Amino acid sequence: MIEFESRTTDEGVAVVRPAGRLNMVAAPRLRELLRDVVDGGTTRVVVDLSATDFIDSSGLGALIAGLKAARQAGGDLRIAQPTEQVETVLALTNLNRVLRTHDSVDAAFDGR
Amino acid sequence: MAAELGSFSRRLRTTARPESLDEVHELLADLWAHDPLDVSRRIEFESAVAEIAANIIEHTSGDSVTMTLEVRALPDRIEARFEDDGDPVSVDLTAIELPDELAERGRGLVIATTVLDRLDYRRDGTVNTWILGRNRVG
Numbered sequence: 369m370i371e372f373e374s375r376t377t378d379e380g381v382a383v384v385r386p387a388g389r390l391n392m393v394a395a396p397r398l399r400e401l402l403r404d405v406v407d408g409g410t411t412r413v414v415v416d417l418s419a420t421d422f423i424d425s426s427g428l429g430a431l432i433a434g435l436k437a438a439r440q441a442g443g444d445l446r447i448a449q450p451t452e453q454v455e456t457v458l459a460l461t462n463l464n465r466v467l468r469t470h471d472s473v474d475a476a477f478d479g480r
Numbered sequence: 481m482a483a484e485l486g487s488f489s490r491r492l493r494t495t496a497r498p499e500s501l502d503e504v505h506e507l508l509a510d511l512w513a514h515d516p517l518d519v520s521r522r523i524e525f526e527s528a529v530a531e532i533a534a535n536i537i538e539h540t541s542g543d544s545v546t547m548t549l550e551v552r553a554l555p556d557r558i559e560a561r562f563e564d565d566g567d568p569v570s571v572d573l574t575a576i577e578l579p580d581e582l583a584e585r586g587r588g589l590v591i592a593t594t595v596l597d598r599l600d601y602r603r604d605g606t607v608n609t610w611i612l613g614r615n616r617v618g
Contacts, residue, residue, distance in 0.1 A: 424588065
């Protein structure tokens, strides 16, 4: 089971927080949610991974889809506070070079 | 209290569908409750097992496929064995490479082959068998 919380900060950054396992059950929902956020005009997105217990390659695919959508709209997608398993999988797939990790949601868009 | 190494095994038999992944994680949670494997190896092994399970489920193409998973704690390694009666899989496990960095697919077997000490696939009659192994040391 997974739940998604989403909110928008005062700075206009969308924060999406998947809680649970981000696998082939959940990935299509995250993909759709990120697409809706960007289509709705919020192009700076942070995915807060602090409650994402587990991610698989389909979850990674949803993050990449969100990253591409945000960048195409002139924004960016960043990730914050990954759990140990998420960090491991990002490193194994070299995606830690594409999806840079931030220590907190607030820090993800600091400086711009 | 951890059981003596090599004494633990559990088996799961289920229909291969996305919701079955929860059962796979539950089986592994049961294994970790009985085995002292270090956390980083647990994470790697569970990530690989989940990718192979997802691969099996993804390739059922809507048919009703029965999947079994047996996990074993052996003195020198942890092993998982999947069997399913789905279609044969065409894969060369010696030629798995990372896809383009912005690709949205194609990383599952990369994760599995990178972290495992053993990953074998074979087709016997109507059954696909995947064997995954992770050594305790080295």
